[in-house]
Amino acid sequence: MDITDFYDTFFEEAEELLTDMERYLLELNLEEPDAEQLNAIFRTAHSIKGGAGTFGFEALQKTTHLFENLLDHARHGELNLRRDIVDIFLETKDMLNDQLTAYRNGEEPDQEAFERICKTLQQLAEEEIKARGDGSPGAPASQPQAQTREAETEAAGEGEPAASLLIALLGISEENRALLVEELEQFGTVIAQSGDAERYEVELETTTSAADIESVMCFIIEPEQIETRSATPSAAAAAEDTSPASQAAEPESKAAAEPIAASGASEAAEQAPSSQTTAPELAQPVEPQKPMEPKKTASKPPAKPKGGAENSSIRVSVEKVDQIINLVGELIITQSMLDQTVSQLDGVTNGSLVNGMSLLQRNARDLQEAVMSIRMIPMDFVFSRFPRVVRETSSKLGKEIELHTEGESTELDKSLTERIIDPLTHLVRNSLDHGIEKPEEREALGKPRVGHLTLSARHQGGNIIIEVKDDGAGLNREKLLAKARESGLSVSDSMTDDEVWQLIFAAGFSTAKEVTDVSGRGVGMDVVKRNIQGLGGSVQIMSTAGQGTTIRIVLPLTLAILDGMSIKVGDEIFILPLSTVLQSLQPTKADLYEMAGEDLVLRMRDEYLPVIAVHDALDVEGAQTDPLRSIAVIVQGEGRRYALLIDDLIGQQQVVVKNLETNYRKVPGVSAATILGDGRVALILDIAGLHHLSQRKKEARQTSLDTSAKPLPTSTEVALS
């Protein structure tokens, strides 16, 4: 077994720990820091340091070490946390993240950045901790081990004395054992070690709690491979006795531990002296870690066992989950095929079969739901990054803003959560920059100084609704209209508020008086809208002048299932995403207008919509070609509306989206495929693509009529020939 095998585990866990750290740091109440939270922050740094030390990630280890020192002072109340200190901590966290990424890519982290952050941290330690004036404690972290250790023992006053722990390593091969023992030496002094591959016992004199040791070791081995307990009850007692005695606790407890080790297994006693002498040497390279350990106080709650998370969740590759979803989809289709057959049978003579079928149907649906829920992750995954965004953006803008989140537990498909982060970040920044006013302005308006930004998520039907709500100035109708005219957009004063608000999604549109580096360049909102539409969602804006703006994103819960409208053209069935369908109507002669040549438009209220004959675009034979006998479905795609001419509407149904490109290629006018209840494949139409297709067909016909045949627009999509 190679130690590099564990790298990935370490990276993943360290990443999670850093995320936790950031969350704790942001939640921290600076006036009254919660001891529990400070401990939690300390533990995250400590765990990362432990892992980094084991794998030899030197820069990461050193940075975390310095960081951990500061955090340790903080949790003992020796360092008064201020906002700027927390900012430095956050910066350190980012730095650690960068280092982690560098190691992950097999590179060495940026040395300059590393030195800079170390200097900052050391400086902070010197300034802040010495400034407290009580002399002895809080020596800068870079000081030699012994000195720091003494100083800190002194500072802590009643620092827990070293206790003797018996650590059993189960099922560890010989070559890995040495490595693990070396790791244990970072926590204290190894007094004795013995055993075989199956069970190897190490007696360790340490001030670190058993839980902490376990949590660090879990980076390297499975939680069930390690067992810790106090060496003997008397040892613990002896160690405890020494605690109030004096600062000499350390040598004393060492003395106490020694005889106990000797009274233990005889071979352990034999090994004890040698291991004691070698221990300090071995510990040399990782020495700086040591000063931390004596400071663990008795009041420190047991570290959250790292292994605990593994019991409640497992990591599974998305591929496996998708395969299960696929198979369940198949099961549902088979079940509905059977159902059709059974429904034709006589219910009286085949009663048990019919009953069985209804049971099967229920179970299959439950199964599908359960399987789909595997891919769902809570919105917290998305929301958790915003405290940082809000904090940084607001301080950059000189605004005071409080962030509230609601509905963090609302679940959403993983692929969607990943793709909603960017648009959402943009909307949040926009609200912070343009929405919420400066504190002085707010006071002048009689509003509370502190602006509020609320992020919320909730389920509604088959959709998730995400809202970004601020209590800022709201959108300014006149300003928007004026700006729109300036940009050459066609607007009129009679436009409804809704229509005016939608203007902010027009490309190159910004109403900010000045461009800041946060937002206001006018790029982005159009991209936001396009991205959200790309996910099958929509954006709505509600705004009241002086009271704030709410931007609402409506998204489907998953990309794997789509609410579809099945339509018929000729003998073929196609699916339209229901989210694109606005309405359907029977066109009359008065509604249809012919435009130059073949183009047909449909008038709906004040709008003229391009007409796309689906049978023409997709070459369907035997379809209704007379527009007046077709049904027109008004659809929306990429911000434009079209009228599709089809033969018939069949009905709404949920369909499982299947990728066409897995085995074939992209097909123009088609976004994906699905499997219908009878096992046939139906294509899901892509509105914008369909429009391009029909345009190109018309052009092709035109050119073939023209004698001066101009070449077809080149395209990578179609072979029209």
Added chain:
Amino acid sequence: MSRLTSDALSATEGENQQFLVFSLGEEEYAIDILKVQEILGYENVTRIANAPDFIKGVTNLRGVIVPIVDLRIKFHLDKVEYGGQTVVIVVNVFDRIVGIVVDGVSDVMTLTPNQIKPAPELGMSMSSDFLKGLGSLENRMLVLVDIDRLLTSKEMALVEQVEQVAG
């Protein structure tokens, strides 16, 4: 041609190979049996608009969408009929699953290396690039199709080709 001869050479050096023999019209063709995933009847194929005529469409193979290619159209056979005998051979080529329509599947043959002869330059219907060679049996001749090359070729348009510009 040098590539072909080297192919034939490597085949002579190699072990006996098994081929699945199928018919297109009167002719007998064969493909490497290891490429074959399964054999289906021809049914429920959904047409894809604006695709070349030999791409019949896509079908549902246990939840996977699989394109169906009619080799008879591709090879310009006179008679293309779909009946009870029409068979789809599902092949797996570079992790892509493709169904090919043939008139019928007859048997599985083992060819020794010296039964595989290099293919001569054929007519327009099929470039010899897509042939592994000709298999000669007592009174039969099998056209050994290099299904990998054939299905990933540009003219099959089965795979997205970045630089391909159709017009």
